Amino acid sequence: MHDHDHDDEHHRDNHYSDMQAGVKALETLLTEKGLIDPAAIDAIVETYETKVGPRNGAHVVAKAWSDADFAEWLKRDATAAISSLGYTGRQGEHMRAVFNTSETHNLIVCTLCSCYPWSVLGLPPVWYKAPAYRSRAVIDPRGVLAEFGLTLPEDKKIRVWDSTAELRYLVIPERPTGTEGMDEVALAGLVSRDAMIGTAVAGSSKVSAAGSPEALP
Numbered sequence: 001m002h003d004h005d006h007d008d009e010h011h012r013d014n015h016y017s018d019m020q021a022g023v024k025a026l027e028t029l030l031t032e033k034g035l036i037d038p039a040a041i042d043a044i045v046e047t048y049e050t051k052v053g054p055r056n057g058a059h060v061v062a063k064a065w066s067d068a069d070f071a072e073w074l075k076r077d078a079t080a081a082i083s084s085l086g087y088t089g090r091q092g093e094h095m096r097a098v099f100n101t102s103e104t105h106n107l108i109v110c111t112l113c114s115c116y117p118w119s120v121l122g123l124p125p126v127w128y129k130a131p132a133y134r135s136r137a138v139i140d141p142r143g144v145l146a147e148f149g150l151t152l153p154e155d156k157k158i159r160v161w162d163s164t165a166e167l168r169y170l171v172i173p174e175r176p177t178g179t180e181g182m183d184e185v186a187l188a189g190l191v192s193r194d195a196m197i198g199t200a201v202a203g204s205s206k207v208s209a210a211g212s213p214e215a216l217p
């Protein structure tokens, strides 16, 4: 039913490199004219990638951990549950929350291009858009996770979810042990962007790190 949107979305995503080239040219020009400091631009992008955007998703996760009714709603109708917190808009219209359990770990990818739940995670990291991640996450998820520094028990199943323009996924990590007394705000502080993509787990030491491994892309 959203075929047209879908095609538009992929069309645009596939031309992202053209847009990137244009942005780069503009950045170079402005830098040469002394109008901008590239380091400042990098800092702003970094902030939106790792701090501002993913804090929305972390709020969703923390609420799911603290409120069983909300968690149930999130499982049943993630789009509505997430909207109720005010996180809506482009690239977040149709959401599905996938819950990590002791048996199963979930990992998100967009094999076609770079579909990503902007409303809860902000800007996608560079590696998420890289061909290496997009192909290898499906073929060898365990190997990819190891490169992110995440080694899961051999008997833990890994489910890989392929995002599209029509349906985007949010991983709800397992709540770390020893966090029983923590409130939602403190819990949200344990949830990194990567934990909501599935390339990390909650409460790891990598929480606020950019999280892009040397080996990828």
Ligand code: FE
Pocket: 013, 110, 111, 112, 113, 114, 115, 116, 163, 164, 165
């Ligand atoms: Fe995509």
